[in-house]
């Protein structure tokens with residue numbers, strides 16, 4: 001396997017495959033709460049970039065739901081991390097934020113969507129990834145819609161299933 005590019009070494013704790021250890025919780029003021037499972041893949045090919053793919057499934061029906069994939073970059077010489085993301089819903093986004101140890105807090109800086117995307121439109125996304133001391137990875141996602149302030153949509157923890 002090719003060596004990890006030193007530019008993304010501060011994010012080496014993300015690498016590998018992660019599976020939800022118990023169903024994640026989805027909620028929002030406008031929807032019925034739900035449970036989901038999700039598998040995350042963080043890989044690299046030696047570029048100063050981490051590649052990722054997140055696939056989620058309904059916890060009971062196992063039906064594929066939300067999917068997103070993209071690239072992670074670090075601004076050289078800083079703790080600034082950028083996620084470049086495409087979502088199956090037709091949304092694309094740039095999120096940026098600071099890496100502090102093994103905690104990454106990101107805010108959307110740019111959002112765009114297909115001309116025929118469903119309403120209500122997302123106005124803002126914010127998320128936190130954290131590697132916990134018990135070795136689990138945690139992701140919390142907040143979003144703001146037209147007429148809905150920034151509110152939690154997702155919370156889930158994962159266990160690493162391969163490196």
Ligand code: HEM
Pocket residue numbers: 026028030031032034036056057058065066091119120121122125141143145153154
């Ligand atoms: C609903 C956005 C990730 C499952 C929604 C809605 C939006 C949205 C805008 C509609 C809310 C409304 O109608 O008022 C997003 C964004 C995500 C994301 C921006 C990522 C950043 C996920 C993930 C799952 C998920 C990972 C996992 C299963 C759902 C479900 C609904 C929903 C089940 C309710 C659908 C319905 O009742 O019609 N999401 N979502 N979402 N989302 Fe997400």
